[in-house]
Structures are given as structure tokens and as C-alpha cells.
Amino acid sequence: MRKTIVAGLCGLGLTLMAGSAMAADVVLKLHQMLPPQATIPAKSLQPWADKVKAESGGRIEVELYPAMQLGGKPSDLVDQVKDGVVDLTWTLLGYTPGRYPKSEAFELPFVATNAEATSVAFYDYYEKHMKDELKDFHVLTVHTHGPGxxxxxxxxxxxxxxxxxxxxxxxxxxxxxxxxxxxxxxxxxxxxxxxxxxxxxxxxxxxxxxxxxxxxxxxxxxxxxxxxxxxxxxxYTATFLFAMNKDSYNALPDDLKKVIDNNSGRELARQFGRMMDEGDARGKAIAExxxxxxxxxxxxxxxxxxxxxxxxxxxxxxxxxxxxxxxxxxxxxxxxxxxxxxx
Structure with missing residues (x-):
């Protein structure tokens, strides 16, 4: 009986050690305002989190908190990520009026076309004009939605x-x-x-x-x-920010920074825009x-x-x-x- 108990305890210890070895080195909290079934949460944020986990060999785990589950209002999201309350956010720049004025050029009447093209254009515009406005964040990408x-x-x-x-x-x-x-x-x-x-x-x-x-x-x-x-x-269109807290990014070892970098930038803007365009087709079909x-x-x-x-x-x-x-x-x-x- 004693041998059975000892063997059982040894087995439990090995299981716990294996579980510990498989635990992520870094857990990042991603907070945003829409329900999980909405287009970007379902078609962009969840796949992004899964891809980051896979490419980091499981060392980065992204926890998704939709629909303001961690508290606050949608207009608070930029400050939550800036101040390190959360590690990541996806939000609408227009929720904080006047704070990011250069982004407003894309909201002006009849500037935008489809979401993919306009998102890539907005990313290029960010690179040229907006890095000072968004200096408080580690920007993963920016994008827009399709024709309003x-x-x-x-x-x-x-x-x-x-x-x-x-x-x-x-x-x-x-x-x-x-x-x-x-x-x-x-x-x-x-x-x-x-x-x-x-x-x-x-x-x-x-x-x-x-x-x-x-x-x-x-x-x-x-x-x-x-x-x-x-x-x-x-x-019209609206402009969106997908960003990481700067300290959260800077705390990563170089190899994990590279995973984040490889899943950021202009092509990510294109992917978010493409998902918006596909979402537009689905939403229109429901109305029809x-x-x-x-x-x-x-x-x-x-x-x-x-x-x-x-x-x-x-x-x-x-x-x-x-x-x-x-x-x-x-x-x-x-x-x-x-x-x-x-x-």
C-alpha cells in the first residue's frame, strides 16, 4: 500500500513538473470593447494570439478579454494600455476626441475606399506622420474599416x-x-x-x-x-489602433520581441482590413x-x-x-x- 502511495505521489510530481515546464514564460492581457464573435476579435485578434503562441513555442500566452471585461469604458482603453493596466488593446482612436488629430484625416468625407486599401494607406500615413502622436505605445498596427x-x-x-x-x-x-x-x-x-x-x-x-x-x-x-x-x-471611416504597452514589450527577451515584430506592421494592417471587408460582405448579406x-x-x-x-x-x-x-x-x-x- 505504501509503495502504491509513494508511486502515486511520484507520478503526481512528474505531472506537475511537466505542467510547469509547459507554462508560458509571458502572459499578455488583451482588452477590447467588442464581443468575441465580432469580426476583428474573431477573425484577427484570436488568430493573432494563436499565431504568436505557436511561433513562440508556447512561451507567449495572450489572454483575450472582450467587451470591456476588465472594466472601464471604451474611451479608457488607450490609457489602460499606456499605463500598463493591460498589455495589449485594440480600440478606436476616435473614442478620445482631439487626442490624435492627425488620424482624423482619414475620417473626413469621402476619403476612404475599401478597408484593405485604406488600412494599408493609413499604416503608411502613420509611418510618415503619426509616430509622434502614438509615441506612448508600442504600435503593432493601425487600420480602418470599410466604406461607412x-x-x-x-x-x-x-x-x-x-x-x-x-x-x-x-x-x-x-x-x-x-x-x-x-x-x-x-x-x-x-x-x-x-x-x-x-x-x-x-x-x-x-x-x-x-x-x-x-x-x-x-x-x-x-x-x-x-x-x-x-x-x-x-x-466616412474610423481609425483603429492595435497596440502594446511599451514596458511589456521592452521586458521581452530579444527572441520573443522578434515574434511580436514578425506579427506587426503593414501586412498586419492589410490583414485586419481584409477581415473588415469580408465582414462587410457577411453583414450586408444578413440585411439582404x-x-x-x-x-x-x-x-x-x-x-x-x-x-x-x-x-x-x-x-x-x-x-x-x-x-x-x-x-x-x-x-x-x-x-x-x-x-x-x-x-
Whole structure:
């Protein structure tokens, strides 16, 4: 009996030693605002975490915390990663208005095309213009979503510029809210996670979000009118940051830094953008299957919206100039980079 107990204890000890040997050297906490089934969490962040684990031989473990599980508001995410409350975050730069003004060039009316092209363009723009703005982070990549769509409740379809008058629309950022106001709407700022309840309680009449996020926030059933524009340019986009705490990165040994570096940068921006585009196709298909009203404004009407958006761009350039930045150059570079990648 004693031999059996000793043998059992020895076996348990070997099991514990094996388990300890297999434990990760580094555990990184990734915090973000959307549910795990949303496009980027499911199609980009989880695969990224799995790839980092595999390429590090299991020495890096990334723990994913979706839907603000670690506390705070979506606008807190940049400070959580900057201050080391979490190791990694994926977030919307527009949740902190005015803090990253150079990024706003991509939010201006009719700058963006599809998400893949615009994301690569935004990464190149970051490399050229934004490293000072994002100096508090170890940037893994930046990206955008695809052409922005207007989604509205059944009684308020957007069929022309005139139909925007007084419509309460949730906006994603300062610039997008200014654009909505210039086009006649009443902008209401809130994080995307608040949209379903706000629609169901008639706090808002609609929202600006890309197709890809619509399934996770029930847009097809809550806002069955979907308005888009002729041509390859969308009305707006939003800019995203995928970043690591600088101390968390600097604490890694060189070989693990290389794993992170190999899973960062321009091609990661392309991959995130591609997943956004594929998500757009899925979200649009759900709305079509539901029999919703998909409205595409014709060339003449789209031209009217472009004209209405020009003062927003002019005011943004003027605001950048007042900050000591060259607004004209920033805007022209954003447009040129998007056009280059969209050919």
C-alpha cells in the first residue's frame, strides 16, 4: 500500500513538473470593447494570439478579454494600455476626441475606399506622420474599416441630403459628428456597444457603422434602412489602433520581441482590413436576407453630399493649421495614399 502511495505521489510530481515546464514564460492581457464573435476579435485578434503562441513555442500566452471585461469604458482603453493596466488593446482612436488629430484625416468625407486599401494607406500615413502622436505605445498596427454606411430605423430612410434633417444619428468621433451635423443630422456620440439599446429606446434614429459590425449589434433588425453611395469612396471611416504597452514589450527577451515584430506592421494592417471587408460582405448579406431596404444614392445625389462635406474638410485643415500642423499636407497625403492603394 505504501509503495502504491509513494508511486502515486511520484507520478503526481512528474505531472506537475511537466505542467510547469509547459507554462508560458509571458502572459499578455488583451482588452477590447467588442464581443468575441465580432469580426476583428474573431477573425484577427484570436488568430493573432494563436499565431504568436505557436511561433513562440508556447512561451507567449495572450489572454483575450472582450467587451470591456476588465472594466472601464471604451474611451479608457488607450490609457489602460499606456499605463500598463493591460498589455495589449485594440480600440478606436476616435473614442478620445482631439487626442490624435492627425488620424482624423482619414475620417473626413469621402476619403476612404475599401478597408484593405485604406488600412494599408493609413499604416503608411502613420509611418510618415503619426509616430509622434502614438509615441506612448508600442504600435503593432493601425487600420480602418470599410466604406461607412448610414443605418436608420424603418420610419426614417435616408434617400437624399434633405432626409438627413433632424435625424438623430450616433457618430463615432468628433470629425464624423461634425460631418453629420453639416449634412443636417443631429449627431449623438456614444460607443458602438451602446447602439442596440439606444435604438430600441428611440434615443437615436440610426447609426454610422460599417456592415461588418452590424450582426453583433443587431442592426439588421433594429435599423432596417441602409444607405450607401455611388463610386468607390465611402462617406466616412474610423481609425483603429492595435497596440502594446511599451514596458511589456521592452521586458521581452530579444527572441520573443522578434515574434511580436514578425506579427506587426503593414501586412498586419492589410490583414485586419481584409477581415473588415469580408465582414462587410457577411453583414450586408444578413440585411439582404432579412428583406431590408438597401439604398444606394446615385452619382448626382452623391455629388451633393460630397459638396456638403467640403466645409468639414476645410474646417479640419484650418484647425490643424492652428495647432501648428500642416493640415493641407496631411489631408493631401491621406487622399494620395488611399488612391495609390485603391488602384
Amino acid at each position: 454606411i448610414l443605418h436608420t430605423i424603418a420610419s426614417k430612410p435616408i434617400t437624399s441630403l434633405e432626409s438627413m434633417k433632424g435625424v438623430k444619428l450616433r457618430g463615432t468621433s468628433k470629425v464624423i459628428n461634425q460631418m453629420l451635423e453639416a449634412m443636417g443630422a443631429t449627431p449623438i456620440g456614444m460607443p458602438v456597444t451602446a447602439v442596440p439599446e439606444s435604438l430600441s429606446k428611440s434615443v437615436i434614429d440610426g447609426t454610422v457603422v460599417p456592415w461588418e459590425v452590424t450582426p453583433s449589434i443587431k442592426i439588421a433588425e433594429l435599423a432596417p434602412n441602409h444607405t450607401s453611395f455611388s463610386g468607390k469612396h465611402g462617406l 436576407k432579412a428583406g431590408n431596404k438597401l439604398i444606394v444614392l446615385d452619382d448626382a445625389e452623391t455629388a451633393r453630399w460630397k459638396k456638403a462635406g467640403e466645409p468639414v474638410t476645410a474646417n479640419w485643415i484650418q484647425d490643424m493649421d492652428k495647432r501648428g500642423l500642416d493640415g493641407t499636407t496631411l489631408y493631401k497625403d491621406a487622399v494620395a495614399l488611399v488612391e495609390k492603394e485603391s488602384k
